[in-house]
Amino acid sequence: xxxxxRSARPLQLTLAMLKPDAVAHPLVLEAVHETILNNKFLIxxxxxxxxxxxxxxxxxxxxxxxxxxxxxxxxxASGPMRAYILAHEDAVARWRSLMGPTKVYRARxxxxxxxxxxxxxxxTRNTTHGSGSSNPSRQAPFVPVLYRLSPPxx
Numbered sequence: 001x002x003x004x005x006r007s008a009r010p011l012q013l014t015l016a017m018l019k020p021d022a023v024a025h026p027l028v029l030e031a032v033h034e035t036i037l038n039n040k041f042l043i044x045x046x047x048x049x050x051x052x053x054x055x056x057x058x059x060x061x062x063x064x065x066x067x068x069x070x071x072x073x074x075x076x077a078s079g080p081m082r083a084y085i086l087a088h089e090d091a092v093a094r095w096r097s098l099m100g101p102t103k104v105y106r107a108r109x110x111x112x113x114x115x116x117x118x119x120x121x122x123x124t125r126n127t128t129h130g131s132g133s134s135n136p137s138r139q140a141p142f143v144p145v146l147y148r149l150s151p152p153x154x
Contacts, residue, residue, distance in 0.1 A: 013044065014091040017129040020079035021121055023048075028119050029082065032127065035115060036086065039098055044085040053077045068124065075124050092131055099128045 016036070022028045036043065051059070056076040063069045088094050100107040100114025104126050107117035120126040 009089045011042070011087040011089060012091040014086050014088075014095050014131050015129075016084040016086050016095050017049075018082040018084075019125065019127055019129060020075065020081055021125040022119060022127045023080045023082055028127070032115055032119070035098060036084065039094065040088065041091070041094070042087040044087050046082060046084045049081045049083050050079075051077045051081070071124050095130045096132070099130050102126060 018029060018032055022032060053073060056073040057064075060069065060072055060076070063072065086095060098115055100111035100116040100120075102116070103123050104116055104120035107114050107120055107126075111117045115128050116126045
């Protein structure tokens with residue numbers, strides 16, 4: 001009979017996205033996927049995405065008007081991405097810790113073993129995106145992405 005996984009606390013879900021700079025390099029894509037698995041995340045769903053400019057604008061609407069907004073929107077629509085729904089007892093904080101600081105120069109100096117420290121190129125081309133909050137209302141922009149993802153292959 002198979003073992004049943006039990007958790008002391010309920011599992012939390014978070015959205016993890018691998019940006020076009022990571023997806024363009026198969027070895028980086030594989031390394032980040034392995035990092036996810038090695039850190040005991042459950043992969044609930046995964047999907048390759050290709051956004052239009054309008055999708056990126058809608059997703060990053062909260063940053064509209066900020067100096068980096070246009071650059072981020074254009075970059076996120078520049079190539080394929082991979083989205084994951086990850087589960088863990090402390091999924092949001094754990095994923096954010098694995099990603100490392102948003103600014104790549106800071107990641108390389110303070111968290112060199114983080115995903116961004118190891119693979120990030122610039123503050124926009126920093127390999128990953130993740131939710132900054134476990135509050136469901138803050139994750140509202142992620143909802144359309146979350147429910148359109150496919151189950152992981154068996």
